[in-house]
Amino acid sequence: MNDFSERFTSIANHTKPPGSDPHTVAETIRKTGLIPESKLPFDDSIKTLEQYYSPDPLPAYLLSIGQDWLTNYTFKHEFVIGTADDWMDALQYSPLGVSVFAWAQSNGLYVRPPGIADNHWVCCYGYVKDQYWKIFDSYDQTHKRLEWNFGFTFVKRYYVEKKVILPPLPPPVKKSWWQRFLEFLRIIFVWK
Numbered sequence: 421m422n423d424f425s426e427r428f429t430s431i432a433n434h435t436k437p438p439g440s441d442p443h444t445v446a447e448t449i450r451k452t453g454l455i456p457e458s459k460l461p462f463d464d465s466i467k468t469l470e471q472y473y474s475p476d477p478l479p480a481y482l483l484s485i486g487q488d489w490l491t492n493y494t495f496k497h498e499f500v501i502g503t504a505d506d507w508m509d510a511l512q513y514s515p516l517g518v519s520v521f522a523w524a525q526s527n528g529l530y531v532r533p534p535g536i537a538d539n540h541w542v543c544c545y546g547y548v549k550d551q552y553w554k555i556f557d558s559y560d561q562t563h564k565r566l567e568w569n570f571g572f573t574f575v576k577r578y579y580v581e582k583k584v585i586l587p588p589l590p591p592p593v594k595k596s597w598w599q600r601f602l603e604f605l606r607i608i609f610v611w612k
Contacts, residue, residue, distance in 0.1 A: 427462050428486065431476050437469065440516055442541050442576055446497040453486030453495075489606040496579040504568070508547060510577050516544040519574040520555070520566065529567040530555070540574050 433440055433448040466472050480595060500510045510516055521532050522540035529552055542564075546554035554567040593605075 423508070424502045425457045425462070426479065427460045427466075427472060428452075428455045428482060428571040431460075431473055431478055432483075432486070436473070438539075439541075442574065443497075443499075443520070446495075446576065449473075450481065450495050450497070453489035453493075455482055455485040455489065459485060476564070490525070492583055492585070494581045494583060498577055499581075500575040500577050504512040507544070507572065507575055508549070510575070511544070511546065514577050514579060515556075515580065517541055517574075518544045518553075518555070518575040520570070520572070522557075523564075529565050530570075531567050532570055544572075544575075 426563060428447040429435075429445060429448055429452075430440075432452045433445050435445070462472065466516050499505055500516065508514060518520050518541070519538035520530070520540050520542055521536045521538055521541075524536075526533050540559075542559075543556040543558070544566075547554055547568075548554075550568055552568055555566055556562075557564055
């Protein structure tokens, strides 16, 4: 599995603290593609926000790598509007991005405290019906369980497909006027 550069997407998206809108980030990926983490890593050498959000603007060679990814893959996204039944149905086709409040716990499950707004975007990859939602939080690389009645405010489905790239057709064979005339005669005599 590929690990893609979050810095690349953040810089291309012009993300600044405290974060960005998940729809805007998805649109940035749809337009600029993705690049391997190794090309623009987020490692121990990055000590400041200025370092994280550089180079800005992105160099042409990194943008070209992102466009190469788009040549080979289709990326789409859409909001999933509805209830737990709609989210369970959508999970049959892909993990979901969901907005959550990070983090408050009660009885071993993460909950949304009353009146608190969402402040974090995570991956919902499954559920145990009527008990909890299975969440992966990429910030701390942990799996979490959200109470069943968490009530997601925003849910987004993502679609990535490898494109089938067909080889180019061979150039047409050039025929002399005499070959074309003989083919014409064959057509006439076959139709009679």
